[in-house]
Amino acid sequence: MLPLLCLALVLSTLxxxxxxxxxxxxSVCDNMLPFHGGGIPPLTTKTPFLITPQTSVVxxxxxxxxxxxxxxxxxxxxxxxxxxxxxxxxxxxxxRFVDSDASAIKxxxxxxxxxxxxxxxxxxxxxxxxxxxxxxxxxxxVIFNATIAQDYDKFWVGIPSxxxxxxxxxxxxxxxxxxTKRPTTTTTxxxxxxxxxxxxxxxxxxxxxxxxxxxxxxxxxxxxxxKNCRAVVTIAVLGARYVFEMKAGYxxxxxxxxxxxxxxxxxxxxxxxxxxxQGTVNAYASWTTVxxxxxxxxxxxxxxxxxxxxxxxxxxxxxxxxxxAVSTVKGQKFDLLNDKFHxxxxxxxxxxxxxxxxxxxxxxxxxxxxSLAEVGPVQGSSKxxxxxxxxxxxxAWIGTASLGILLARYFRQTWVGSQMCGKDQWFAWHRFLMIxxxxxxxxxxxxxxxxxxxxxxVRNPHAILGIVTTVLCFLQPIGAFFRPHPGSSKRPxxxxxxxxxxxxxxxxxxxxxxxxxxxxxxxxxxxMDFILxxxxxxxxxxxxxxxxxxxxxxRRSGQRVTSFPMADMTPSRNSMSSSERKQDAAFxxxxxxxxxxxxxxxxxxxxAMVVIVVLAPIEAAYNSIKDQIMN
Numbered sequence: 001m002l003p004l005l006c007l008a009l010v011l012s013t014l015x016x017x018x019x020x021x022x023x024x025x026x027s028v029c030d031n032m033l034p035f036h037g038g039g040i041p042p043l044t045t046k047t048p049f050l051i052t053p054q055t056s057v058v059x060x061x062x063x064x065x066x067x068x069x070x071x072x073x074x075x076x077x078x079x080x081x082x083x084x085x086x087x088x089x090x091x092x093x094x095x096r097f098v099d100s101d102a103s104a105i106k107x108x109x110x111x112x113x114x115x116x117x118x119x120x121x122x123x124x125x126x127x128x129x130x131x132x133x134x135x136x137x138x139x140x141x142v143i144f145n146a147t148i149a150q151d152y153d154k155f156w157v158g159i160p161s162x163x164x165x166x167x168x169x170x171x172x173x174x175x176x177x178x179x180t181k182r183p184t185t186t187t188t189x190x191x192x193x194x195x196x197x198x199x200x201x202x203x204x205x206x207x208x209x210x211x212x213x214x215x216x217x218x219x220x221x222x223x224x225x226x227k228n229c230r231a232v233v234t235i236a237v238l239g240a241r242y243v244f245e246m247k248a249g250y251x252x253x254x255x256x257x258x259x260x261x262x263x264x265x266x267x268x269x270x271x272x273x274x275x276x277x278q279g280t281v282n283a284y285a286s287w288t289t290v291x292x293x294x295x296x297x298x299x300x301x302x303x304x305x306x307x308x309x310x311x312x313x314x315x316x317x318x319x320x321x322x323x324x325a326v327s328t329v330k331g332q333k334f335d336l337l338n339d340k341f342h343x344x345x346x347x348x349x350x351x352x353x354x355x356x357x358x359x360x361x362x363x364x365x366x367x368x369x370x371s372l373a374e375v376g377p378v379q380g381s382s383k384x385x386x387x388x389x390x391x392x393x394x395x396a397w398i399g400t401a402s403l404g405i406l407l408a409r410y411f412r413q414t415w416v417g418s419q420m421c422g423k424d425q426w427f428a429w430h431r432f433l434m435i436x437x438x439x440x441x442x443x444x445x446x447x448x449x450x451x452x453x454x455x456x457x458v459r460n461p462h463a464i465l466g467i468v469t470t471v472l473c474f475l476q477p478i479g480a481f482f483r484p485h486p487g488s489s490k491r492p493x494x495x496x497x498x499x500x501x502x503x504x505x506x507x508x509x510x511x512x513x514x515x516x517x518x519x520x521x522x523x524x525x526x527x528m529d530f531i532l533x534x535x536x537x538x539x540x541x542x543x544x545x546x547x548x549x550x551x552x553x554x555r556r557s558g559q560r561v562t563s564f565p566m567a568d569m570t571p572s573r574n575s576m577s578s579s580e581r582k583q584d585a586a587f588x589x590x591x592x593x594x595x596x597x598x599x600x601x602x603x604x605x606x607x608a609m610v611v612i613v614v615l616a617p618i619e620a621a622y623n624s625i626k627d628q629i630m631n
Contacts, residue, residue, distance in 0.1 A: 022106070022119075022120060022121065023079075023081075023106045023108065023118035023119050023120060024079075024081040024108065024116075024118040024119075024147070025108075026108055026109065026110060028081070029083075029093075029108075029110035029111070029116065030277055030278065030351075031157075031254050031276070031277075031350070031351065032081055032083070032145065032146075032147045032157055032158060033147070033157055033252075033254060033349065033350065034079075034147065034149060034155060034157075040152075040153050041251040041252065041349060041361075042147075042155055042156055042157040042251070042252050042315075043154060043155065043156050044251065044252060044315060047148065047156040047159050048070050048071060048075045048150075049068065049069070049070050049071075049075070049077060049146075049148045049150075049156065049159060050067075050068075050069050050070070050071055050159075051066060051067075051068060051082070051144050051145075051146050051159055051160065051161035052066065052067045052068075052069060052161065052162075053065075053066050053067075053144065053161055053162065053164045054066070054067065055164070056162065056163070056164055056165060057164070057165045057166075057167060058134050058164060058165075058166055058167075059134065059166070059167055059168065059169040060134050060135060060136055060137060060138050060139065060166055060167070060168060060169050061133065061134060061135070061136045061169050062133070062134055062169060063098070063131055063132070063133050063134075064131070064132050064133075064134060064164065065129055065130070065131055065132075066082070066129070066130050066131075066132055066144055066161070067127060067128070067129050068080060068082070068125075068127060068128045068129075068130070068146065068148070069126075069127040070126070070127070075126075075150070076124035076125060076126050076150070077124070077125055077148050077149060077150050078119070078122040078123070078124060078125070078149055078150065078151060078152075079118070079119045079122055079147075079148075079149035079155070080117075080118060080119050080128070080146055080147065080148050080149065081116065081117070081118045081119075081146065081147045082097075082116070082117050082118075082130065082144060082145070082146040082147075083110065083115065083116045083117075083144070083145055083146075084115075084132055084142045084143070084144050084145075084164075085142065085143055085144075085145055085278055085279050086140060086141070086142055087140065087141035087142060087143050087163055087279075088140060088141070091277075091278035091279035091280050092111060092278060093110055093111045093112070093115045093116065093278070094115070094134075094135050094138060094142055095115065095132050095133055095134050095135050095138075095142070096112065096113060096114040096115050096132070096133055096135075097114055097115070097116070097117040097130055097131065097132050097133075098114075098130075098131035098132070098133065099114070100130070100131050102120070103120060103121075104119065104120060104121075104125065104128060105117055105118075105119075105120065105128075105130060106118050106119065106120045117130055132144075134166045135166075138166055139166060139167060139168055140165075140166055141163045141164065141165055141166070142163070142164050142166055143160050143161055143162075143163055143164070143279070144160070144161035144164070145158055145159065145160055145161075145279070146158075146159045146161075147159070157252055157315070158252070158315065203227065204227060204247075206232060206234060206245055206247050206318075207224065207227045207232075210224055210234065213236065214234045214235060214236040215234065215235045215236075215372070215374060216232060216233075216234045216235075217232065217233050217234075217235075217343050217345055217364070217366060218230070218231060218232030218233070218345065218364070219231060219345060219362045219363070219364035220362070220364075220523055221364075229247075230248065230249075230250035230251075230347065230361065230362050231246070231247070231248035231250070231253070231256050231345055231346070231347040231361070231362055231364075232246070232247050232248075232345075233245065233246045233247075233256075233258045233343070233345050235343075235372050237372060237373045240325050240337070241322055241325075242322065242323050242324075242325060242336050242372060243308070243320065243321070243322050244258060244272065244320070244321050244322075244323060245318070245319070245320045246258055246272075246274050246317070246318070246319055246320075246321075247316065247317065247318045248316070248317050248347040248361070249314075249315055249316030249317065250347070250361060250362070251349065251361055252315035252349075253315075253317060253347040253348060253349060253361050254275065254276070254348060254349050254350050254351045254356070254357075255273050255274065255275045255276075255317070255347065255348055255351050255356045256273075256274050256317050256319075256345075256346070256347045257271050257272065257273040257274070257286070257295075257344075257345070257346045257347070257356060257359075258271065258272055258343070258344065258345055259271035259272075259288065259343075259344035259345075259346075260334055260336075260341040260342075260343070260344070261341060261342040261343075261344050261365070262341065262342070262369070263342065264342040264365050264366070264367075264369075265453060266288050266290070266293055266344070267288055267289065267290035267293070268287070268288065268289075268290070268330070268332065269287070269288040269344060270285070270287065270327070270329045270332070270334050271285070271286045271287065271288060271295060271344070272284070272285055272286075272305055272321060272323065273285075273286055273295075273297075273356055274310070274317050274318075274319035274321075275317075275351055275356065276312040276317055279312065280310065280312060281310040281311065281312045281317060281318070281319050282310075283305065283307050283310070283319055283321055284297050284300075284302065285297065285300045285301060285302050285304055285305060285329070286300055286355065286356070287299070287300050287329060287330050294355060295355045295356055296354060296355050297354050297355060298354055299330065300329055300330070301327070301328075301329065304323060304324045304327040304329070305321045305322060305323040305324065306321065306322050307319065307320070307321050308320040308321060308322055323336070324336075325337050336372050339371075340369035340370050340371050341369055341370070341372070342365060342366050342368070342369050343365070343366040343370075344363070344364075344365055344366075345362075345363070345364045345365075346359035346362065346363040346364075347359060347361040347362050347363075348360050348361055349361055358459070363521070385447040385448070385450055385451035386448070386451050386521065386522070387613055387614050387616070388443075388444070388447050389444045389445075389447050389448040389451065390516065390522065390610075390613035390614075390616075391610045391613055391614060392440040392441070392443050392444035392447070393440070393441070393444045393466075393509070393512075393513065393516075394513065394606060394609045394610055394613065395440055395606055395610065396436070396437045396440035396441050396444065396509075397437070397441075397469070397506060397509035397510060397513065398510070398513070398535060398602065398605065398606050398609065399602060399603070399606040400433045400434070400436045400437045400440070401433070401434070401437045401505075401506050401509070402506070402539055402602060403433055403598070403599065403602065404429070404430050404433030404434045404437065405502060405503065405506060406542070406543075406546070406595070406598065407426050407429050407430045407433070407595075408426065408427075408430045409543075409546070410546040410547075410550065410591065411425075411426040411591065411595070412424070412426050413588075414426065414588045414591055414592065415588075434476070434477070434502075435477075437473065438473055438474075438476075438477060441469070441470055441473045442470075442473075445466065445467075445470050448466075460515055460518060460519055461512075461515050462512050462515040462516050462518075462519060465508050465509075465511055465512035465515065466509075466512050468508055469505050469508045469509040469512060472501050472504060472505035472508070473505055475501060476498065476501050476502055476505065479494065479497060479498055479501065480498065483498070510532070510536065513532060514529065514532055517529055517532070522613075522616060523616040524612065524613065524616055525612070525616075528609065528612055531605060531608060531609060531612075532609075534605070535602070535605050538601055538602075538605075539602075542594065542598050545594060546591065546594065549587055549590060549591060549594075552587070
């Protein structure tokens with residue numbers, strides 16, 4: 001049991017590795033987003049790295065040196081990817097880099113030969129100078145954009161340089177155009193910078209008039225009121241004009257998308273995507289598919305909307321589009337004037353050439369179909385079944401299963417002579433707790449299949465582990481019903497299989513709960529992992545206490561605390577006599593006290609986790625309660 005529980009901690013921390021030690025691939029040329037750990041998001045904090053061109057003006061066809069350095073100095077990085085893009089639309093990648101240092105610079109071809117530079121290895125680098133040649137017959141401003149990886153799970157995407165003016169090669173570059181290069185220093189104290197007065201943060205204008213002149217819909221639930229959504233869409237109806245605004249900036253999304261659905265489920269929905277590409281934002285019409293779930297722009301008319309405004313600053317996507325009041329997509333008519341729709345909103349961290357990928361940053365669906373002309377608040381779909389699934393599984397496998405296993409293992413020789421329903425106390429309570437575990441597991445698996453409407457498409461082992469747990473949970477009572485008589489030669493085989501099946505199901509269920517915390521749809525805080533770790537540590541600790549207590553009891557009284565240790569899996573001639581079974585084993589009072597403590601602690605942890613699941617996202621629930629109190 002102890003090794004299996006320890007295995008739960010180890011398995012829950014495993015993350016697949018997709019390292020690219022030899023540089024970035026061409027598949028990330030557009031978004032420059034590394035695919036680390038199956039989708040580790042980039043940091044959104046201020047980067048310590050600078051992309052510094054050594055001059056601010058360069059002639060076409062001439063060479064320019066660019067420094068990658070840190071501020072403060074001596075902060076190392078392991079990987080990079082850098083491109084020069086035209087500052088004005090269409091923001092194409094321009095120029096080419098020079099392979100001046102084969103040990104640190106590798107050129108890849110994104111739009112043209114050698115237009116992108118990346119690392120050749122992950123050895124620590126303090127600073128790096130690259131050489132870039134401006135394109136011939138090009139006049140205009142360019143900006144160098146870079147992705148810098150300080151470590152495998154710590155990287156920044158889209159770090160911009162100052163603008164560099166590319167002039168005709170015949171133009172004389174005026175002196176003094178070179179920017180002041182920050183001197184390299186070995187001290188850990190950053191160079192002095194004059195104090196700057198920060199301007200107050202202005203309210204985001206996208207939330208203005210929400211619920212008054214336009215409808216607003218965002219996630220997580222309640223974020224529109226707090227004006228702090230991970231992604232938000234607004235709908236304004238101006239006569240026969242339908243204007244949509246979309247915005248997303250959480251975890252530097254690769255897209256934000258808004259769709260119209262007839263059934264609140266993904267599949268056969270008309271969607272408009274806003275995707276940052278080459279420094280600007282492009283909008284596309286797309287169509288969602290089922291079997292498998294996904295989206296595509298192929299065969300979708302792109303003339304059903306017009307882009308009014310767009311921007312992409314500091315990882316925040318914004319676009320404003322006007323959609324035709326009546327349009328036909330894939331043979332289906334979308335009449336915004338007369339029909340009602342469920343609203344779909346999604347954001348994700350990766351895209352491909354003809355479609356966006358899974359909405360791993362977030363997804364929200366309105367609860368009921370509505371006319372787009374309605375200005376009132378847009379409520380999200382009910383998450384009752386999702387919350388019930390989480391509450392049932394936590395209660396079953398953190399609560400009742402843990403207690404039932406503990407009773408069967410350590411309390412067979414406690415409450416001797418006291419029976420309930422004609423059975424020994426330990427067996428009656430063990431059976432009751434495991435029946436509750438079975439019932440909660442069945443209920444949990446049913447409600448989640450009803451909620452999702454099929455198999456989960458999320459790249460997370462939670463669903464598979466949940467199915468394995470459910471199968472084992474079903475097999476346990478079936479095996480117990482057909483268990484051989486205690487005197488049978490097959491009874492030891494049953495004992496081993498029943499012990500293995502129960503403990504294996506328990507461990508896999510706990511690991512599945514660890515993986516559930518990573519699910520975007522669950523909206524659970526990352527710190528819930530600490531509560532789960534606390535439970536596992538406490539559960540293992542109590543097993544150690546009861547095991548040590550059993551050994552002490554055996555040595556002192558010659559009686560064994562339980563008939564369930566490994567030695568008793570196979571009955572022998574030295575089994576306890578009937579007279580020995582008529583009295584409690586030594587230290588029964590201690591075991592009862594520790595059992596009472598265990599029940600209190602586990603009950604508290606279960607209640608805490610169920611509350612977190614039911615109120616998820618807990619931050620939004622807290623803000624909502626606080627606003628109600630303040631008002």
